[in-house]
Amino acid sequence: MTHDEILAQFGPREAMEYDVVVVGGGPAGLSTAIRLKQLAAQNDKEISVVVLEKGSEPGAHILSGAIMDPKALSELFPDWKQRGAPLNQPVTADTFLMLSETGATRTPNFMLPQNFHNDGNYIVSLGNVTKWLAQQAEELGVEIFPGFPAAEVLYTDDGKVRGVATGNLGIGKDGEPTDNFQLGMELLGKYTVFAEGSRGHLGRQLIAKYNLADGKDPQSYGIGIKELWEIDPARHQPGLAIHTAGWPLSSDVYGGSFVYHAENNQLIIGYVVGLDYQNPHMSPFEEFQRFKTHPNIRWYLEGQDKGLKAPKRLSYGARAITAGGLLSLPKTVFPGGALVGCEAGYLNASRIKGSHAAIKTGMLAAEAAFEAVIAGRQHDELSSYPVAFEKSWLHAELHKARNFKQWFKKGLTVGTIMTGVEQLVLRGHIPWTIHRTEADHARLKPASACKKIVYPRADGKLTFDRLSSVFISNTNHEENQPAHLTLKDATVPTRINLPEYAGPESRYCPAGVYEFVPDEANAGKERLQINAQNCVHCKTCDIKDPTQNIVWVTPEGGGGPNYVGM
Numbered sequence: 001m002t003h004d005e006i007l008a009q010f011g012p013r014e015a016m017e018y019d020v021v022v023v024g025g026g027p028a029g030l031s032t033a034i035r036l037k038q039l040a041a042q043n044d045k046e047i048s049v050v051v052l053e054k055g056s057e058p059g060a061h062i063l064s065g066a067i068m069d070p071k072a073l074s075e076l077f078p079d080w081k082q083r084g085a086p087l088n089q090p091v092t093a094d095t096f097l098m099l100s101e102t103g104a105t106r107t108p109n110f111m112l113p114q115n116f117h118n119d120g121n122y123i124v125s126l127g128n129v130t131k132w133l134a135q136q137a138e139e140l141g142v143e144i145f146p147g148f149p150a151a152e153v154l155y156t157d158d159g160k161v162r163g164v165a166t167g168n169l170g171i172g173k174d175g176e177p178t179d180n181f182q183l184g185m186e187l188l189g190k191y192t193v194f195a196e197g198s199r200g201h202l203g204r205q206l207i208a209k210y211n212l213a214d215g216k217d218p219q220s221y222g223i224g225i226k227e228l229w230e231i232d233p234a235r236h237q238p239g240l241a242i243h244t245a246g247w248p249l250s251s252d253v254y255g256g257s258f259v260y261h262a263e264n265n266q267l268i269i270g271y272v273v274g275l276d277y278q279n280p281h282m283s284p285f286e287e288f289q290r291f292k293t294h295p296n297i298r299w300y301l302e303g304q305d306k307g308l309k310a311p312k313r314l315s316y317g318a319r320a321i322t323a324g325g326l327l328s329l330p331k332t333v334f335p336g337g338a339l340v341g342c343e344a345g346y347l348n349a350s351r352i353k354g355s356h357a358a359i360k361t362g363m364l365a366a367e368a369a370f371e372a373v374i375a376g377r378q379h380d381e382l383s384s385y386p387v388a389f390e391k392s393w394l395h396a397e398l399h400k401a402r403n404f405k406q407w408f409k410k411g412l413t414v415g416t417i418m419t420g421v422e423q424l425v426l427r428g429h430i431p432w433t434i435h436r437t438e439a440d441h442a443r444l445k446p447a448s449a450c451k452k453i454v455y456p457r458a459d460g461k462l463t464f465d466r467l468s469s470v471f472i473s474n475t476n477h478e479e480n481q482p483a484h485l486t487l488k489d490a491t492v493p494t495r496i497n498l499p500e501y502a503g504p505e506s507r508y509c510p511a512g513v514y515e516f517v518p519d520e521a522n523a524g525k526e527r528l529q530i531n532a533q534n535c536v537h538c539k540t541c542d543i544k545d546p547t548q549n550i551v552w553v554t555p556e557g558g559g560g561p562n563y564v565g566m
Contacts, residue, residue: 001176006168010177013165014185018048018143019373020366021163021189023150023202025053026062027126027355028341029195030133030142031076031362032369037140038076039370047373049142050187052166054149056558058134059127061197061537063226063319063566065258065270065352066126067091067118067241071393072359083136086128089263091118092239097296099246104296113423115350115401118241123260123268126355127566147558153202154186160379161336163188164202167554172480190378191369192337195362198322199539201554203343212330212339218439219345220324220405221543222255225288225510226270227469228315228565232308235300236265243352244297245412248290253277254408254415255284257291258352259300266314266565267300272321272352275440275508275544276409279450283507284540285318286455289463301462316469317566318510320539323349323405326398327435332386336379338365348397350404350419357394364388400428406436444546447502466512470534474562475511477555483532484555485513485541492549493528494519501546503528508544511536536561 007013020036022029033049040047055061070087073080080087096116097104134144151167163186170181194203198221207213242259249255254274262268271288292298304310322345329346332339340346340361347354368385372378389395403422408415422430458465477484487493497503498516505514511534519527537560542552 006177006183010181010183013183015188016050016185017188018050019190020047020049020369021187021192022049022051022195023164023192024195024197024200024343025051025055025058025134025144025146026130026195026197026341026358027133028343028358028362029193030058030130030137031359032193032195032340032366033142034076034133034137034140035363035366036370037137037142039367041140043374045374047370051137051142051144052148052150052164052187053144053146054554054557055146055560056562057131057146058144059130060562061560062127062130063224063317063563064126064355065224065226065260065268066124066355067121067260067353068124068126068129069121069353069356072356072363076359076363077136085132087122087124089123089239091121091123091241093237093241094118095240095242097242097244099244099294099296101247102295104244111420111424113420114427115423116243123239123241123262125262125565127563129355149554149557150187150202151184151554153205154188156336156379159335161192161206161334162379163192167556169556171482173482175482178480190373191382193340193365193369194337194343195340196343198320198342199542199552200343201552203339206334206337206339207330210331210334212332212334216330217324217327217436219322219328220436221275221440222272222321222323223275223284223318223508223510223538223540224270224272224321225285225318226268226316226566227313229267229269229301229311229313230265231267231300231311232303233265234308235303236267237261238263245416247294248287249273251412253282254405255287259297269297274323274405274408275320275540276438276443278443278445279453280444280447280501280504280546281450281453281507283453283455285466285510289458290455292462298462313464313472315564315566316473317561317563318536318538318540320543321349322347325349325405326402327406327433332389333381333383335381338368338382338385340365346394346398348401350401350423360392360394361389364392400430403430403432403434406434409436441544441546441548444501444504444544446500466510467534470511470536473536474564475534475536475560476562477533477535477559479533481556483530484553485530485532485535486551486553488549488551492547494526496547497545498526504544504546505541505550508540510538510540514541
């Protein structure tokens with residue numbers, strides 16, 4: 001049955017009305033809700049706020065490095081330490097390494113640009129910070145609905161956003177309602193704030209519908225892949241933050257690593273690869289596994305032969321990163337709503353930080369929405385939000401870093417030199433602006449024009465395969481539901497992607513969702529198999545597919561990863 005047929009048979013949907021509906025229970029969405037309730041209390045007003053979160057609980061789908069700049073959190077809760085916010089491990093030292101295959105060159109600290117310094121910042125589990133923010137929000141009276149993904153934007157007759165609808169439950173693989181069917185519900189608001197994170201399903205639709213990206217550089221993305229380890233205390237240095245560039249990536253690929261010594265002898269190790277890479281044979285997941293074999297890195301992950309406690313891999317995850325910065329930032333308001341956090345693309349790629357930007361933009365959007373609701377307005381543009389952003393410290397920070405990703409498109413050497421010039425020599429007072437013209441997917445070259453990459457097999461101790469990695473991400477989806485990874489044209493993977501690009505779906509996905517297997521109906525040919533149950537909701541396929549044929553849509557609520565300590 002089609003969506004319209006289901007509504008015709010089972011509708012109408014139950015509707016709940018609020019002053020503000022927030023889509024996404026991450027740092028941006030929760031900060032929006034918290035600030036709205038704070039303003040209402042300060043002004044002796046009532047304002048109703050609901051937060052929809054597709055994960056099983058707040059924080060379940062949150063993945064970040066993460067080093068957190070507490071600047072915005074201190075504005076939201078000046079007493080966050082007294083409130084018990086889980087920012088426990090300050091950064092004690094910064095190290096930047098340029099790697100060759102067998103060695104490393106350390107950059108002296110006095111030569112590190114300011115964006116690589118982390119004085120006053122904290123190594124955190126952003127998932128735990130998000131859980132804490134959700135507790136603060138509920139104490140203020142915010143309603144939070146976990147396990148309820150917003151699947152559809154609702155509009156007024158004249159095209160203004162009036163809210164969202166959650167997805168239906170109990171639809172079988174065949175598209176027909178099962179015995180467990182439940183119709184989705186409508187959450188209606190005077191304003192709706194979208195905080196879905198990078199490449200949000202609904203945010204993408206809104207950017208297209210209202211032409212919010214007109215006049216902007218194409219958005220640029222990366223994929224961040226992360227593992228959490230517990231290591232022997234003898235090799236753990238609490239607060240040490242290591243970043244690397246160079247090997248194993250070729251010089252024409254943007255990317256690098258982060259290795260953070262968190263509390264409790266935990267080591268956060270991860271890799272970021274720009275999704276504007278050109279060689280379709282490349283696998284970001286396999287590049288990350290290779291990275292861990294570098295002598296300077298594997299030292300932390302070995303040692304049992306020297307009498308040390310055997311390191312243990314605790315968790316795994318992956319997530320797309322919106323990295324285009326200020327030059328790719330779309331218009332963030334439209335009739336009835338706003339985009340905040342990584343939904344819009346406020347991350348500062350040069351600092352490898354976005355949580356402070358998410359919190360700040362959530363607060364700014366909340367202030368604009370509160371002013372509008374109290375004035376009796378609804379469904380118009382919250383124009384004071386982008387005005388406040390342009391006057392904020394966040395805009396000044398992103399303006400200084402506006403060329404960062406554009407320079408690295410020209411290669412590692414040019415990117416490194418020009419970042420040093422702009423941030424160290426000019427200290428952000430940059431008289432030029434560098435623009436990019438190509439979307440990430442358009443950068444992929446035909447396989448015949450690129451060198452094939454053969455990756456070593458996983459050893460199960462230091463390096464791992466994708467399926468064992470997905471297992472420790474606690475990913476789960478109800479099996480009898482339509483695949484949430486949809487194809488506009490089912491013939492494209494074998495008609496175009498496989499012959500021209502060697503089937504890049506099977507390599508850019510960090511969860512083994514896409515697999516080319518023998519086609520039983522056509523001897524000697526292959527077909528694309530989609531293992532949707534493996535999906536960790538990273539959105540890489542939605543971004544990097546060269547034909548833009550894959551569209552990620554929301555699965556049933558509560559599905560996906562359930563990250564612990566990430």
